[in-house]
Amino acid sequence: MNQPADVRPLETLQPLELLFETPGLADFGLPLELAELYGGSLGFLEPRLYANFVASVDGVVAIPTETESSQMIAAGSKRDRFVMGLLRACADAVLIGAGTLHASPRGQWTAEHAYPPAAPLYAELRRLRNRPARPTLAVVSGSGRIDPHHPGLAERALVLTSEQGAARLGDRLPRSATIVPIGSESPIDPVATIEALRAGGHTLILCEGGPTLFGELTAAGLVDELFLTLSPLLAGRSATDRRLSLVEGTEFLPGSGVDCKLLTLRRAGSHTS
Numbered sequence: 703m704n705q706p707a708d709v710r711p712l713e714t715l716q717p718l719e720l721l722f723e724t725p726g727l728a729d730f731g732l733p734l735e736l737a738e739l740y741g742g743s744l745g746f747l748e749p750r751l752y753a754n755f756v757a758s759v760d761g762v763v764a765i766p767t768e769t770e771s772s773q774m775i776a777a778g779s780k781r782d783r784f785v786m787g788l789l790r791a792c793a794d795a796v797l798i799g800a801g802t803l804h805a806s807p808r809g810q811w812t813a814e815h816a817y818p819p820a821a822p823l824y825a826e827l828r829r830l831r832n833r834p835a836r837p838t839l840a841v842v843s844g845s846g847r848i849d850p851h852h853p854g855l856a857e858r859a860l861v862l863t864s865e866q867g868a869a870r871l872g873d874r875l876p877r878s879a880t881i882v883p884i885g886s887e888s889p890i891d892p893v894a895t896i897e898a899l900r901a902g903g904h905t906l907i908l909c910e911g912g913p914t915l916f917g918e919l920t921a922a923g924l925v926d927e928l929f930l931t932l933s934p935l936l937a938g939r940s941a942t943d944r945r946l947s948l949v950e951g952t953e954f955l956p957g958s959g960v961d962c963k964l965l966t967l968r969r970a971g972s973h974t975s
Protein backbone atom coordinates (compact mmCIF):
# COMPACT_ATOMS: atom_id res chain seq x y z
CA MET A 703 0.00 0.00 0.00
CA ASN A 704 1.32 3.47 -0.86
CA GLN A 705 1.73 5.84 2.06
CA PRO A 706 2.15 9.63 1.94
CA ALA A 707 5.86 10.47 1.87
CA ASP A 708 5.92 12.14 5.28
CA VAL A 709 4.59 9.09 7.15
CA ARG A 710 6.85 6.54 5.45
CA PRO A 711 8.54 4.41 8.09
CA LEU A 712 11.93 5.56 9.26
CA GLU A 713 13.58 2.32 8.09
CA THR A 714 13.35 3.54 4.49
CA LEU A 715 15.76 6.41 5.25
CA GLN A 716 19.35 5.67 4.24
CA PRO A 717 22.01 6.97 6.65
CA LEU A 718 24.09 9.96 5.62
CA GLU A 719 27.64 9.10 4.61
CA LEU A 720 30.31 10.89 6.61
CA LEU A 721 33.03 12.13 4.23
CA PHE A 722 35.04 14.36 6.54
CA GLU A 723 35.01 15.48 10.14
CA THR A 724 37.34 17.63 12.22
CA PRO A 725 38.32 15.68 15.34
CA GLY A 726 37.17 16.87 18.76
CA LEU A 727 33.83 18.47 17.85
CA ALA A 728 31.18 18.80 20.57
CA ASP A 729 29.11 15.66 21.02
CA PHE A 730 25.66 15.42 22.65
CA GLY A 731 25.78 11.62 22.63
CA LEU A 732 22.87 11.26 20.22
CA PRO A 733 20.52 8.31 20.76
CA LEU A 734 21.90 5.39 18.73
CA GLU A 735 19.33 5.43 15.93
CA LEU A 736 19.77 9.18 15.38
CA ALA A 737 23.55 8.80 15.30
CA GLU A 738 23.27 5.96 12.77
CA LEU A 739 21.02 7.97 10.47
CA TYR A 740 23.13 11.14 10.80
CA GLY A 741 26.32 9.18 10.11
CA GLY A 742 27.96 10.04 13.42
CA SER A 743 27.31 12.31 16.32
CA LEU A 744 26.42 15.95 16.68
CA GLY A 745 26.68 18.50 19.44
CA PHE A 746 27.27 22.16 20.19
CA LEU A 747 29.25 24.14 22.69
CA GLU A 748 26.91 26.53 24.51
CA PRO A 749 25.98 29.26 23.89
CA ARG A 750 25.94 28.86 20.11
CA LEU A 751 24.12 30.36 17.15
CA TYR A 752 24.01 28.00 14.18
CA ALA A 753 22.24 28.40 10.87
CA ASN A 754 20.76 25.94 8.41
CA PHE A 755 20.07 26.49 4.71
CA VAL A 756 19.64 24.54 1.52
CA ALA A 757 21.05 26.03 -1.69
CA SER A 758 21.17 24.99 -5.32
CA VAL A 759 24.57 24.39 -6.91
CA ASP A 760 24.38 27.93 -8.35
CA GLY A 761 23.71 29.37 -4.90
CA VAL A 762 19.95 30.06 -4.99
CA VAL A 763 18.18 29.64 -1.63
CA ALA A 764 14.81 31.23 -2.44
CA ILE A 765 12.54 31.93 -5.39
CA PRO A 766 10.23 34.63 -4.01
CA THR A 767 7.50 33.96 -6.58
CA GLU A 768 7.04 30.44 -5.15
CA THR A 769 5.72 29.57 -1.69
CA GLU A 770 7.99 27.22 0.24
CA SER A 771 10.59 27.42 -2.53
CA SER A 772 13.24 25.91 -0.26
CA GLN A 773 11.44 22.56 -0.56
CA MET A 774 11.70 22.89 -4.33
CA ILE A 775 15.39 23.72 -4.00
CA ALA A 776 15.96 20.74 -1.68
CA ALA A 777 14.65 18.56 -4.54
CA GLY A 778 12.53 16.46 -2.19
CA SER A 779 15.47 15.14 -0.20
CA LYS A 780 14.15 13.27 2.84
CA ARG A 781 17.62 13.26 4.33
CA ASP A 782 17.82 17.05 4.13
CA ARG A 783 14.49 17.19 6.03
CA PHE A 784 15.85 14.68 8.55
CA VAL A 785 18.90 16.90 9.22
CA MET A 786 16.65 19.97 9.46
CA GLY A 787 14.63 18.14 12.12
CA LEU A 788 17.75 17.05 13.98
CA LEU A 789 19.07 20.62 14.09
CA ARG A 790 15.71 21.85 15.38
CA ALA A 791 15.69 19.07 17.97
CA CYS A 792 18.97 20.44 19.37
CA ALA A 793 17.78 24.06 19.54
CA ASP A 794 16.30 26.13 22.36
CA ALA A 795 14.99 28.64 19.81
CA VAL A 796 14.50 28.65 16.06
CA LEU A 797 15.03 32.19 14.79
CA ILE A 798 13.55 33.41 11.50
CA GLY A 799 12.93 36.71 9.76
CA ALA A 800 9.43 37.89 8.89
CA GLY A 801 10.14 37.16 5.20
CA THR A 802 10.58 33.48 5.99
CA LEU A 803 7.39 33.43 8.07
CA HIS A 804 5.44 34.99 5.17
CA ALA A 805 6.95 32.58 2.64
CA SER A 806 5.70 29.51 4.55
CA PRO A 807 2.09 30.33 5.45
CA ARG A 808 1.58 26.80 6.83
CA GLY A 809 5.07 26.52 8.33
CA GLN A 810 5.82 25.25 11.81
CA TRP A 811 9.43 25.33 12.92
CA THR A 812 9.47 22.12 14.97
CA ALA A 813 11.61 19.02 14.52
CA GLU A 814 8.66 16.70 13.90
CA HIS A 815 7.24 19.05 11.30
CA ALA A 816 10.52 18.87 9.35
CA TYR A 817 10.61 15.08 9.28
CA PRO A 818 7.62 13.37 10.99
CA PRO A 819 8.92 9.77 10.88
CA ALA A 820 11.80 10.69 13.22
CA ALA A 821 9.53 12.51 15.72
CA PRO A 822 10.01 9.93 18.53
CA LEU A 823 13.80 10.09 18.11
CA TYR A 824 13.85 13.88 18.18
CA ALA A 825 11.62 13.81 21.28
CA GLU A 826 13.97 11.35 22.96
CA LEU A 827 16.95 13.64 22.28
CA ARG A 828 15.11 16.60 23.81
CA ARG A 829 14.16 14.52 26.85
CA LEU A 830 17.77 13.37 27.31
CA ARG A 831 18.89 17.00 27.16
CA ASN A 832 16.17 18.15 29.59
CA ARG A 833 14.69 20.45 27.01
CA PRO A 834 10.97 21.26 26.59
CA ALA A 835 9.16 19.30 23.90
CA ARG A 836 9.70 21.97 21.25
CA PRO A 837 12.02 24.89 20.63
CA THR A 838 10.61 28.41 20.89
CA LEU A 839 9.92 30.06 17.55
CA ALA A 840 11.47 33.54 17.48
CA VAL A 841 10.39 35.83 14.64
CA VAL A 842 12.21 39.08 13.84
CA SER A 843 9.95 41.76 12.39
CA GLY A 844 10.90 45.38 12.91
CA SER A 845 7.69 46.58 11.27
CA GLY A 846 5.37 44.25 13.18
CA ARG A 847 3.66 43.41 9.87
CA ILE A 848 3.09 39.72 10.44
CA ASP A 849 0.03 37.53 10.20
CA PRO A 850 -1.20 37.01 13.79
CA HIS A 851 -3.03 33.85 12.66
CA HIS A 852 0.10 32.18 11.30
CA PRO A 853 0.18 28.59 12.69
CA GLY A 854 3.83 29.04 13.71
CA LEU A 855 2.65 31.50 16.38
CA ALA A 856 0.09 29.13 17.87
CA GLU A 857 2.60 27.59 20.27
CA ARG A 858 5.22 29.35 22.42
CA ALA A 859 6.60 32.05 20.12
CA LEU A 860 8.44 35.33 20.51
CA VAL A 861 8.13 38.28 18.16
CA LEU A 862 11.24 40.43 18.35
CA THR A 863 10.30 43.85 17.12
CA SER A 864 10.72 47.59 17.52
CA GLU A 865 8.50 49.71 19.76
CA GLN A 866 6.79 50.89 16.56
CA GLY A 867 6.24 47.27 15.54
CA ALA A 868 4.93 46.40 19.00
CA ALA A 869 2.45 49.28 18.77
CA ARG A 870 1.34 48.06 15.33
CA LEU A 871 0.81 44.52 16.62
CA GLY A 872 -1.10 45.77 19.66
CA ASP A 873 -3.04 42.86 21.15
CA ARG A 874 -3.58 41.02 17.86
CA LEU A 875 -1.20 38.14 18.58
CA PRO A 876 -2.46 34.91 20.15
CA ARG A 877 -1.74 34.34 23.87
CA SER A 878 0.95 31.82 22.92
CA ALA A 879 3.07 34.62 21.39
CA THR A 880 5.00 37.24 23.33
CA ILE A 881 6.16 40.56 21.93
CA VAL A 882 9.74 41.48 22.79
CA PRO A 883 10.38 45.15 21.96
CA ILE A 884 14.01 45.91 21.10
CA GLY A 885 14.79 49.57 20.40
CA SER A 886 12.38 52.21 19.29
CA GLU A 887 12.61 51.85 15.51
CA SER A 888 13.32 49.30 12.79
CA PRO A 889 15.89 47.95 11.99
CA ILE A 890 16.58 46.54 15.43
CA ASP A 891 20.08 45.74 16.61
CA PRO A 892 20.99 42.08 15.87
CA VAL A 893 23.26 41.95 18.95
CA ALA A 894 20.45 43.14 21.22
CA THR A 895 18.11 40.64 19.54
CA ILE A 896 20.36 37.69 20.37
CA GLU A 897 21.03 39.04 23.87
CA ALA A 898 17.28 39.17 24.48
CA LEU A 899 16.91 35.55 23.39
CA ARG A 900 19.83 34.44 25.55
CA ALA A 901 18.42 36.36 28.53
CA GLY A 902 15.29 34.22 28.11
CA GLY A 903 17.38 31.04 28.53
CA HIS A 904 17.82 30.24 24.84
CA THR A 905 21.46 29.23 24.71
CA LEU A 906 21.30 27.22 21.47
CA ILE A 907 19.78 29.32 18.72
CA LEU A 908 19.14 27.91 15.26
CA CYS A 909 18.73 30.55 12.56
CA GLU A 910 16.64 29.25 9.67
CA GLY A 911 16.95 32.39 7.64
CA GLY A 912 16.15 34.01 5.50
CA PRO A 913 19.19 35.43 3.77
CA THR A 914 18.51 39.01 4.92
CA LEU A 915 18.47 38.07 8.60
CA PHE A 916 21.37 35.64 8.13
CA GLY A 917 23.45 38.40 6.47
CA GLU A 918 22.84 40.77 9.38
CA LEU A 919 23.68 38.18 12.02
CA THR A 920 26.84 37.22 10.13
CA ALA A 921 27.90 40.86 9.72
CA ALA A 922 27.51 41.30 13.47
CA GLY A 923 29.79 38.30 14.06
CA LEU A 924 27.00 36.34 15.76
CA VAL A 925 26.92 33.16 13.65
CA ASP A 926 29.11 30.33 14.96
CA GLU A 927 28.24 27.52 12.55
CA LEU A 928 26.47 27.13 9.20
CA PHE A 929 24.88 23.89 8.06
CA LEU A 930 24.57 24.21 4.30
CA THR A 931 22.97 21.53 2.15
CA LEU A 932 24.04 21.75 -1.46
CA SER A 933 21.25 20.36 -3.59
CA PRO A 934 22.21 18.86 -6.96
CA LEU A 935 20.20 21.37 -8.98
CA LEU A 936 20.88 24.46 -11.04
CA ALA A 937 18.13 27.02 -10.38
CA GLY A 938 19.26 29.64 -12.91
CA ARG A 939 18.21 33.28 -12.88
CA SER A 940 17.06 35.88 -15.39
CA ALA A 941 17.95 39.57 -15.40
CA THR A 942 14.58 40.50 -13.91
CA ASP A 943 14.05 37.62 -11.45
CA ARG A 944 15.00 38.43 -7.83
CA ARG A 945 16.12 34.98 -6.74
CA LEU A 946 17.86 35.11 -3.39
CA SER A 947 21.29 33.80 -2.54
CA LEU A 948 22.55 32.78 0.90
CA VAL A 949 23.31 36.37 1.95
CA GLU A 950 21.13 39.29 0.91
CA GLY A 951 21.38 42.95 1.86
CA THR A 952 24.90 42.71 3.28
CA GLU A 953 28.22 42.82 1.38
CA PHE A 954 31.41 41.26 2.70
CA LEU A 955 33.67 41.49 -0.38
CA PRO A 956 35.49 43.55 -1.51
CA GLY A 957 36.93 44.22 1.92
CA SER A 958 37.07 41.47 4.45
CA GLY A 959 35.15 38.37 3.46
CA VAL A 960 33.86 36.06 6.15
CA ASP A 961 36.36 33.22 6.61
CA CYS A 962 34.77 29.80 6.93
CA LYS A 963 36.38 26.57 8.07
CA LEU A 964 35.05 23.14 7.09
CA LEU A 965 34.04 21.16 10.20
CA THR A 966 32.11 18.23 8.73
CA LEU A 967 30.99 17.01 5.33
CA ARG A 968 28.26 14.45 4.70
CA ARG A 969 26.73 13.02 1.57
CA ALA A 970 23.21 11.81 0.83
CA GLY A 971 23.15 10.64 -2.78
CA SER A 972 24.22 13.73 -4.74
CA HIS A 973 23.27 16.11 -1.89
CA THR A 974 26.13 17.22 0.38
CA SER A 975 25.95 19.02 3.68
Ligand SMILES: NC(=O)c1ccc[n+]([C@@H]2O[C@H](COP(=O)([O-])OP(=O)(O)OC[C@H]3O[C@@H](n4cnc5c(N)ncnc54)[C@H](OP(=O)(O)O)[C@@H]3O)[C@@H](O)[C@H]2O)c1
Nearest residue numbers: 755756764799800801802805844845889890911912914915
Ligand atom coordinates in the same frame (compact mmCIF):
# COMPACT_ATOMS: atom_id res chain seq x y z
N1 LIG B 1 16.73 27.73 1.23
C1 LIG B 1 16.67 27.89 2.52
O1 LIG B 1 17.28 27.12 3.27
C2 LIG B 1 15.87 29.02 3.10
C3 LIG B 1 15.91 29.24 4.49
C4 LIG B 1 15.16 30.30 5.00
C5 LIG B 1 14.41 31.10 4.19
N2 LIG B 1 14.41 30.84 2.86
C6 LIG B 1 13.60 31.70 1.97
O2 LIG B 1 14.09 33.01 2.06
C7 LIG B 1 13.02 33.92 1.73
C8 LIG B 1 12.94 35.01 2.77
O3 LIG B 1 14.17 35.61 2.91
P1 LIG B 1 14.33 37.19 3.08
O4 LIG B 1 15.77 37.44 3.13
O5 LIG B 1 13.49 37.88 2.09
O6 LIG B 1 13.62 37.46 4.50
P2 LIG B 1 14.01 37.15 6.02
O7 LIG B 1 15.45 37.33 6.28
O8 LIG B 1 13.36 35.87 6.42
O9 LIG B 1 13.16 38.29 6.72
C9 LIG B 1 13.45 39.63 6.46
C10 LIG B 1 12.56 40.44 7.37
O10 LIG B 1 12.90 40.17 8.73
C11 LIG B 1 12.83 41.36 9.49
N3 LIG B 1 14.17 41.74 9.90
C12 LIG B 1 15.35 41.15 9.56
N4 LIG B 1 16.36 41.77 10.18
C13 LIG B 1 15.81 42.78 10.90
C14 LIG B 1 16.32 43.79 11.74
N5 LIG B 1 17.63 43.91 12.01
N6 LIG B 1 15.46 44.65 12.31
C15 LIG B 1 14.14 44.55 12.10
N7 LIG B 1 13.59 43.62 11.30
C16 LIG B 1 14.43 42.75 10.71
C17 LIG B 1 12.23 42.40 8.58
O11 LIG B 1 10.83 42.26 8.74
P3 LIG B 1 9.82 43.51 8.66
O12 LIG B 1 9.82 43.88 7.20
O13 LIG B 1 8.53 42.95 9.14
O14 LIG B 1 10.39 44.59 9.49
C18 LIG B 1 12.68 41.93 7.21
O15 LIG B 1 11.87 42.41 6.17
C19 LIG B 1 11.77 33.09 1.67
O16 LIG B 1 11.44 32.84 0.33
C20 LIG B 1 12.16 31.80 2.36
O17 LIG B 1 11.43 30.69 1.93
C21 LIG B 1 15.12 29.84 2.31
